[in-house]
Amino acid sequence: MKTPFLALSTLSAIALTALAAGPDISKLPPAAKTTGLTYDKDIRPMFEKSCFKCHGAEKQKGKLRLDSLEATLKGGENGPNVVAKDSAKSTLVHSVGRLVDDEAMPPEGKGEPWTKDQVALIRAWVDQGAK
Numbered sequence: 158m159k160t161p162f163l164a165l166s167t168l169s170a171i172a173l174t175a176l177a178a179g180p181d182i183s184k185l186p187p188a189a190k191t192t193g194l195t196y197d198k199d200i201r202p203m204f205e206k207s208c209f210k211c212h213g214a215e216k217q218k219g220k221l222r223l224d225s226l227e228a229t230l231k232g233g234e235n236g237p238n239v240v241a242k243d244s245a246k247s248t249l250v251h252s253v254g255r256l257v258d259d260e261a262m263p264p265e266g267k268g269e270p271w272t273k274d275q276v277a278l279i280r281a282w283v284d285q286g287a288k
């Protein structure tokens with residue numbers, strides 16, 4: 158009985174370490190240099206194409222809507238996922254950057270993954286204050 162217990166506790170120690178460390182931010186592309194980004198002009202159209210069907214008027218998966226700036230900043234069942242001026246801490250950015258498999262958005266097989274340019278653009282928008 159001792160060996161399985163040891164194996165289990167080692168595994169959970171590894172899992173806990175991974176959780177504490179958080180996702181690997183270095184895998185995100187750097188923020189784009191584009192200035193003057195706004196939700197209405199630059200971000201909403203990207204959300205409309207790949208997120209509204211689950212986070213819009215019809216469905217609100219994870220209690221999250223992305224079809225207005227106000228709703229986007231309010232966040233979902235786990236609270237805000239955009240930290241204005243800090244894209245590296247914004248879990249919404251982690252999700253489109255696909256840092257963690259089971260939190261990647263759009264979910265695997267449910268739409269085109271965002272390109273590096275798109276992730277770079279939303280990073281820049283968040284870093285500029287998410288207006």
Ligand code: HEC
Pocket residue numbers: 204207208209210211212218219221223232233234235236238248249252253259260262263264267268
């Ligand atoms: C096919 C449906 C679907 C699409 C498309 C989709 N999502 Fe999601 N999303 C979900 C589900 C389901 C959850 C609930 C958590 C989970 O089960 O992973 C979720 C949760 C989230 C959360 C966490 C909310 C919280 O507070 O827990 C974020 C952020 C998010 N999605 C962002 C996006 C973004 C950005 C897009 C578009 C790029 C997108 N999602 C597209 C289904 C979808």
